[in-house]
Structures are given as C-alpha cells and as structure tokens.
Amino acid sequence: MEKQALIAKLKTIVEPYIQDEDAFKSLSENTDFVKDLKINSANLVDVILDVEDVFDIRIENVDMEKMLSVKAAMDIVNEKLAAK
Amino acid sequence: MTSNQIIKSLPYQQPFLFVDKLTEISSEGITGNYTFKAIEYFYKGHFKNNPITPGVILTECMAQIGVVCLGIYILNEENSNRKNLQIALTSSQIDFFLTVFPNEKVTVISEKEFYRFNKLKCHVKMLNEKNELVCRGVISGMIKPTVNET
Numbered sequence: 001m002e003k004q005a006l007i008a009k010l011k012t013i014v015e016p017y018i019q020d021e022d023a024f025k026s027l028s029e030n031t032d033f034v035k036d037l038k039i040n041s042a043n044l045v046d047v048i049l050d051v052e053d054v055f056d057i058r059i060e061n062v063d064m065e066k067m068l069s070v071k072a073a074m075d076i077v078n079e080k081l082a083a084k
Numbered sequence: 085m086t087s088n089q090i091i092k093s094l095p096y097q098q099p100f101l102f103v104d105k106l107t108e109i110s111s112e113g114i115t116g117n118y119t120f121k122a123i124e125y126f127y128k129g130h131f132k133n134n135p136i137t138p139g140v141i142l143t144e145c146m147a148q149i150g151v152v153c154l155g156i157y158i159l160n161e162e163n164s165n166r167k168n169l170q171i172a173l174t175s176s177q178i179d180f181f182l183t184v185f186p187n188e189k190v191t192v193i194s195e196k197e198f199y200r201f202n203k204l205k206c207h208v209k210m211l212n213e214k215n216e217l218v219c220r221g222v223i224s225g226m227i228k229p230t231v232n233e234t
Contacts, residue, residue, distance in 0.1 A: 042174030042226055045203040064201050 150194030
C-alpha cells in the first residue's frame with residue numbers, strides 16, 4: 001500500500017488511544033506508540049486488533065512484540081498484505 | 085479447573101477477596117457469586133450510619149469474578165504456568181442500577197469478548213438475589229504469567 005495512505009489509516013486507528021496530542025499531530029514513520037503517543041499496553045492490543053480488522057490480516061504474537069512504532073506497523077501490514 | 089482451584093489461585097485475600105463460589109466455568113465465560121458480609125470494612129465509612137456497598141467494590145467484585153477468575157481458567161487451559169500471575173485492571177465502564185446492602189448475595193455473569201496478547205475483555209453484569217440487574221458494563225485487564233527465573 002502507498003506509504004502516505006497507510007500512515008493516514010494507521011493515524012485514524014490509533015487516535016482513540018493516544019494520550020499525547022502533540023505527538024499525535026506530528027505523527028510520522030518514526031513515532032513510537034508507547035514512548036511518543038503514550039498508549040498503554042492494553043490499548044496497544046486494541047490498536048493491533050483494529051489493524052487486523054481494517055486491513056483484514058491476522059497478527060501473531062511474534063509480530064505484536066515488534067509492532068511498537070508506526071514504521072514497524074507499516075512493515076508488518078505490508079508484509080501481511082503481500083502474503084495474502 | 086474447579087471453582088476451588090481457581091479461587092485458591094487468586095492473588096487476593098481478606099479483606100479484599102470478593103469471590104465465594106464459581107458456578108459455571110468455561111473459556112467463553114464464567115458465573116460466580118459473593119455475599120457481602122455486614123462486617124465488611126468499608127460499611128463503616130460508606131456511608132455514615134447508612135451502610136451501602138460502594139460502586140468501586142461492586143466493580144472490584146465483577147472484575148475478580150468476571151475477569152481474573154476467567155483469566156486464570158483461560159491461562160490454565162492454555163497450559164501456562166499460572167503460579168506467578170501479573171494482573172492489572174486496564175479499563176472499566178460500568179452503569180449502576182440498584183444498591184447492594186450488607187448481607188446481600190450477588191451473582192456475577194461474565195462473557196468473554198476476546199483474550200488476545202494477554203488482554204482479556206469481558207461484558208460483565210451483576211444480579212441480586214431477586215435476579216434484578218444491579219450493574220453491568222465492560223471490564224478489561226492484562227493477565228499474564230511471569231516468567232520464572234530458574
């Protein structure tokens with residue numbers, strides 16, 4: 001999927017769970033879900049389940065452990081979409 | 085796992101254990117009950133000369149039965165080591181309808197929405213002895229076994 005479109009979709013997904021508005025406004029590939037957006041571990045699970053629904057993919061435990069930033073999420077989504 | 089085994093695995097004790105018995109147990113949901121004793125410590129302060137079970141305690145009772153007991157059962161089914169549990173309440177959204185007085189027995193019914201990546205999210209309701217709805221809502225927690233350093 002095209003990079004900017006993918007970032008836009010991820011931005012919509014994380015919005016309900018973020019605790020840092022400024023970090024959210026300037027969200028980029030390098031944004032960290034926990035350190036920058038201050039998403040807690042329980043809401044990180046919600047983000048991942050929403051990513052599964054929006055992209056119609058299945059995220060495994062090993063993927064989840066890596067999915068801590070926008071960049072990592074983009075890589076995993078693209079990898080899963082390519083494998084479909 | 086039986087009701088007794090699950091209750092013994094709980095990380096709570098008096099005066100903060102709010103589970104007497106589990107009557108239905110499966111990986112999809114759980115039902116249990118608790119009777120609030122007249123001597124519970126919080127009745128002295130909530131309220132002055134007017135003992136009523138606090139909403140936070142009703143929420144705690146629902147979380148202990150509906151999320152923690154269910155979580156222990158699910159972890160055990162997955163064959164995880166449940167000796168050292170890490171648990172944390174992560175969100176609750178509860179609506180309250182009726183008051184619970186001392187000596188009332190309540191039944192908690194919980195249905196799992198999902199358990200994934202150590203997060204257990206459940207729809208939980210509490211009924212009184214007349215089968216009237218006391219409160220209901222959605223409670224989530226993180227529950228995972230700690231890795232033993234051997």
